[in-house]
Amino acid sequence: MAKTVQDILALIKDNGIKMVDFKMVDINGQYRHVTIPAENFSEDTMKSGIGFDASNYGYAVVEKSDMVFIPDPDTALIDPFCSIPTLSMTGNAMIIDTPENRPLAQYPRNIIKAAVQYMKDSGVADEMKILPEFEFYLFDNVGWQVDGKNISATVDAQQSYWNSATEGKGVVVPKQKNYHIAKPFDTSYECRSEMCLHMKDAGIDINYHHPEVAASGQFEIEPQLGEVVHMADATMMIKYIIHNTALKYGKSATFMPKPIYGEAGSGMHVHMILFKDGEPVFSDDNGYSHLSETAHYFMGGLLKHIGSLCAITNPSTNSFKRLVPGFEAPVTVGYATSNRSAVIRIPAYAKSPDKRRFELRNPDATCNPYFCYAAILMAGLDGIKNKIDPHANGWGPYDFNLFHLSDEEKARLEQLPTRLEDALDCLEADYEYLTAGGVFPKELLDNFIKNKRAECSELSKIPNPAEFDKYYNL
Numbered sequence: 001m002a003k004t005v006q007d008i009l010a011l012i013k014d015n016g017i018k019m020v021d022f023k024m025v026d027i028n029g030q031y032r033h034v035t036i037p038a039e040n041f042s043e044d045t046m047k048s049g050i051g052f053d054a055s056n057y058g059y060a061v062v063e064k065s066d067m068v069f070i071p072d073p074d075t076a077l078i079d080p081f082c083s084i085p086t087l088s089m090t091g092n093a094m095i096i097d098t099p100e101n102r103p104l105a106q107y108p109r110n111i112i113k114a115a116v117q118y119m120k121d122s123g124v125a126d127e128m129k130i131l132p133e134f135e136f137y138l139f140d141n142v143g144w145q146v147d148g149k150n151i152s153a154t155v156d157a158q159q160s161y162w163n164s165a166t167e168g169k170g171v172v173v174p175k176q177k178n179y180h181i182a183k184p185f186d187t188s189y190e191c192r193s194e195m196c197l198h199m200k201d202a203g204i205d206i207n208y209h210h211p212e213v214a215a216s217g218q219f220e221i222e223p224q225l226g227e228v229v230h231m232a233d234a235t236m237m238i239k240y241i242i243h244n245t246a247l248k249y250g251k252s253a254t255f256m257p258k259p260i261y262g263e264a265g266s267g268m269h270v271h272m273i274l275f276k277d278g279e280p281v282f283s284d285d286n287g288y289s290h291l292s293e294t295a296h297y298f299m300g301g302l303l304k305h306i307g308s309l310c311a312i313t314n315p316s317t318n319s320f321k322r323l324v325p326g327f328e329a330p331v332t333v334g335y336a337t338s339n340r341s342a343v344i345r346i347p348a349y350a351k352s353p354d355k356r357r358f359e360l361r362n363p364d365a366t367c368n369p370y371f372c373y374a375a376i377l378m379a380g381l382d383g384i385k386n387k388i389d390p391h392a393n394g395w396g397p398y399d400f401n402l403f404h405l406s407d408e409e410k411a412r413l414e415q416l417p418t419r420l421e422d423a424l425d426c427l428e429a430d431y432e433y434l435t436a437g438g439v440f441p442k443e444l445l446d447n448f449i450k451n452k453r454a455e456c457s458e459l460s461k462i463p464n465p466a467e468f469d470k471y472y473n474l
Helices: 005-013 043-048 108-122 190-202 227-249 293-304 306-313 369-385 408-410 420-429 433-436 444-460 465-471
Strands: 019-025 032-035 051-052 067-071 086-089 092-094 128-132 136-140 139-147 151-156 204-212 219-222 252-254 272-274 333-336 342-346 358-360
Touching: 005 086, 019 067, 019 092, 032 051, 032 369, 043 204, 092 108, 092 408, 108 227, 108 433, 128 219, 128 227, 128 342, 128 369, 136 151, 136 227, 190 204, 190 219, 190 227, 219 227, 219 252, 227 252, 227 369, 272 293, 272 369, 293 342, 293 369, 306 333, 306 369, 306 420, 306 444, 342 433, 358 369, 369 433, 433 444
Parallel strands: 019 086, 333 342
Antiparallel strands: 019 032, 051 067, 067 092, 128 272, 136 219, 136 252, 139 151, 204 219, 272 358, 342 358
């Protein structure tokens, strides 16, 4: 049930709230916040909002009007990481140029809401549900330095195989052997359980948590399927909870896709289903893997636009150090059932009509989730609109392990971009499906590409420690 201003005021009074915190999202998908004393919160706060400068958040704002942040009362929760009782809310950025205000088109939460409205207007579906899987590392120590004298990064996880001579009790995990490993080797179990309890308190239902493949502290938390705007908010909150709970336990959490050379990378696979009038759009008993023609067209749209999608779903240079063969990360443009080597995987265990779905396996959590989920939806809708058949386009189904093909066979397959620069090239050449219906403003995409190219240029100038190993003594 939707909360009202009176509900929020009662929540503040009943829980002794001293501060009200407004969490906003910048272009990179990081929280920023503004806090007011609880006694300053009123009905007018919900109507007039909190003023802010959107250009400081990375948006290429062309409007000259002032911006305000309008909190969404349905997102209200008591922040468990504040010692002073604090109520937290996220919401939407608005432009003050009409009596009712106007959504700032570049603001991430407004973009995912616009994508959902575009879906509804298309008549294809009226609801999208997604399930993002959160893979991350927990380190006991981390540090880095980039200056003229020192270019280095150091991480440590007490449970890692490299501490076999120093750990003292023999409780170490062999390399790449961490998957579902139990206590005493699973040393962060209580930390992750507490994370999940905080998520539940925040209204985020959880399926499970478990150790992932990498021995040096890799784990996964999987929420349940949820409506896409709610899950975009939940993605931000899940990352916030994981980071803050880790610190409470003396650990550091990272969603960096490839923090350790030679160990598995961390992705954020996104499962998706469409519904119309409460009925699943993707289910068909007679279709391949029990998926409908509409589902196949949706997959076709994802696969056609996968190069440009990578710029949004994998927006870091480090992302492409994960997207390499050999670590269950997808590199081949294709689809299949129960095949982790294809970029789209159809889980065979999802048998009931309302659970039949597929997952896009290339995204990682360095993305802005609002942009990521909106772009995925827009690509899929473009596939439905243009009847893009993935089989007719030669994208599968690949019901075999693509990693085991010969080099000659692999050369005939379409591959994901191998660098962020290449993905940005794809986005510059293929963006119309994103701007359809005015969902993604062109100036936002241009500014996003400009910022990311500057990021790539900056990082390309920094010597890599591995280069010393290769070239120092030549």
